[in-house]
Amino acid sequence: MTMPHTSPEISGMGHSMKRKEDGRFIRGKGNFVDDVVLPDMLFMDIARSPFPHAKILKIDSSRALATPGVLAVITGRDLEKYNLHMMPTLMSDTQMVLPTDRVVYQSQEVAAVIATSRYAAADGVAAVDVEYDPLPPVVDPYKAIEKGSTLVRPDRKDTNHIWHWEAGDKAATDRVFSEADRTVSQHLYLPRIHVSSIETCGCVASYDKANEKLTVYMTTQAPHAVRTVVALVAGHVGLSEERIRIISPDIGGGFGGKVPVYPGYVIAIAVSFLLGKPVKWIEDRMENLQADSFARDYHIDAELAFKNDGTITGMRIKTLADHGCADAAANPSRFPAGLFSIATGSYDMAAAHIAVDAAYTNKPPGGVAYRCSFRVTEAVHTIERMADIAAHELNMDPAEFRLKNFIRPEQFPYQSATGWSYDSGNYKAALEMAMMKIGYWDLRREQEEKRARGELMGIGISSFTEAVGAGPSHTFDILGLKMFDSCEIRIHPTGKALARFGTKSQGQGHETTYAQIVAQELGIPAAHVQVEEGDTDTAPYGLGTYASRSTPTAGAAGAMAARKIRDKARKIAAYLLEASEDDLEWEPGKFHVRGSPDRAKTIQEIAFAAYTNHPQGMEAGLEATHYYDPPNLTFPFGSYIAVVDIDRGTGEVKVRRFVAVDDCGNVINPMIVDGQIHGGLTQGLAPALMEEIQYDEQGNIQGGSFMDYLLPTAMETPSWELDRTVTPSPHHPLGAKGVAESPTVGAPPAIANAVVDALWHLGVRHIDIPITPFKVWKILREAGVRD
């Protein structure tokens, strides 16, 4: 645990300061996109395709246009005139904004209706008459890449195979496998799921013709990147970057789903530009679930090679990724499969080889990393399931198997077989703490006793390594934009501060955490630091908040900007105290002359002097900006242990206990970190037991609302038991690592491992998540278990 070393009044690192942002939310005074109302605002709603694949023969707007309140119907043909019917994806593919002749997924946007009220817009949508000629859809990615398969993207390629990508040393890995004492292999499917933030997506686009300025209030996690993309796409019609202002107001959860640019935003912007009036578009939940970017959808074949004593020697993975109708995954562009190559996890092994292929299918475009850094969830699920399968095959305890194979503390920085350099870690300490906290060996005895009585109880471990903080400019970018982040701090004459960042909170508590970072570095009370983000007209350029990058990148930028200010403050203090800079000592909040604690100047006195009495020749003011380019990712880690009881009659899995020991390096606000872990664990429980978007063979989505897309309520969610170890990042200015995604990544394999552990003696070797009661019930029936 990081011990706070600033006073509670300053509330720097390690203080569980209550959140500055809470006041407006508990009063219902948050300002979310749908709360924004502008004079003369129009409303947009979207007509969508009932078919997953079809030719559009005709769009007849006449009935819609005759509907009271409807002003316009926009189709792909209308946007084509401005070359806005297609847009680039984050992976340099193209995606339809509105189709001109063909739809490629169910619920695809087909036409937009503009009206004077949201009800009139919905009336108009119901009156848009579209004549379709259905085409056979391609749903299964394995079938999609077969020769002769129906083409999803004839405009793009003559095959549905998008790309092939490899990492690691294939020859060395094959050699390790041929020499291994034993190997295990398993097919795993990480299903298509959806982030389902409670706030859906939307925007209010407002083009001011008089001032030639576009302002867009938008549910986006990356406002600056969106501004650049809009300028690149629409520069030819006069929307250059200085004329575009993107404002992310309060955001009701993002989890990666608010990184992509969705067609609705583009249409609303285009319509506002053409009509010169503000246009509001807010999607409903069904649109959100059925058409916004999905997550996962990885079909994985994994193999693990090991010695008879349990030492892992190598890993081999082949994966097919279902990308839907466009390669629109939110990944750094150099990593088409994201950070899936981190799949060797927490284990030291001689060789590994990862191969990933991607396929087009008739499903929505995209692929976001639902609360994870670019497919680390898929990677961790694979290695943690494989570790358990190997341990069970050896009749070795899964905890002992892990302890035997962990990368040891003295091996850091550790070079992984797939090319990653882990910064720091102490995996053994985290697992041992989790085992002690949960009473691991007592639980194993209880399990034996219960098994003898025919009861089904399982214990599952996941000892994950995350890779967060994207990222170093030498390897990380979005559409060519390097993934640094930024902070600008201004100290006012009265010693209060304004700090602006290039990231954008969606509930992570940046207004508090960032204030604490500035407080830590300058000694200005966190309460006196106003934090702002999300307005491209005022915030410095940054790449936004996702992949747990805010503390590793923008938090670091905040610390570095504050240190620049401290350097200038030292000069001013030396001038005021008539002392040499070298003779001054810093403690949070003031400089004093070494050996004379009474000869001191506080940061507030220095701030006032910076505007009233600064040294001759020195620039006035006390402010600094820093663009932080991290030298490496940070690698938080943890060990989670789940205990499950399975109902023999219904197959229902109950998570009885769940202990999570996390290590995210030095902790800025323990309360906020614990809150992030609680939420992340719940978003790990959800895909483990409930969440899945399924399609039938005709490409129809099976469950496009919360009626059938199940999310955990307070009834299913256990009382999480948390603890932590602290292994600082050696390269981060605060020794911090980032945390929000670790629990989402780490929890599903712990739960899956616990369920398989409970059923291993019945011959069960693997169950794909979500582990629903029906799946387990079928397994129990097949194994002859009845209640």
Next chain:
Amino acid sequence: MSKHSVSVTVNGTAHRSEVEARLLLVHYLRDELRLTGTHIGCDTTHCGACTVLLDGKPVKSCTLFAVQADGRSVSTVEGLELGGELHAVQKAFKEEHALQCGFCTPGMMMSAVALLERNPSPSELEIRQAISGNLCRCTGYVNIVKAIQHAAADMRATRHTPAYVPAQEPAQVSR
């Protein structure tokens, strides 16, 4: 579409409005009265972000029509703070870090208020049941349960004014 006259007391203030029969209560509150604390998350009564109290009982305002509130009393998150003093539930949500993005929070708090009005000493299970119609994707519920326990203790220790104010005849006609 025909208009209907409705009289609704919202947070103690009487309003009379002309509304379409199909206008949802949540849109009436958000768009007509500009009380934007009540949010829309799902349209199918599952997420609870739109929870308000109708005559003191929690309801999902996204699946009720404004005309169904005619002659009745509605309490929203904006009515929880009285005379500059936050409601015990509001204070406890901040104190126990029971919110993150804050989008589900108003609905979650209204469900909590309704629970505590009828059951001043709920068990953990009763709390979990009472908020099981309110989805939250950020907090993992642990701190929400703690906050409701905390608020319950505060409310038992001090007298408090109920959030529910009975319907009254409108003194003025809004809009």
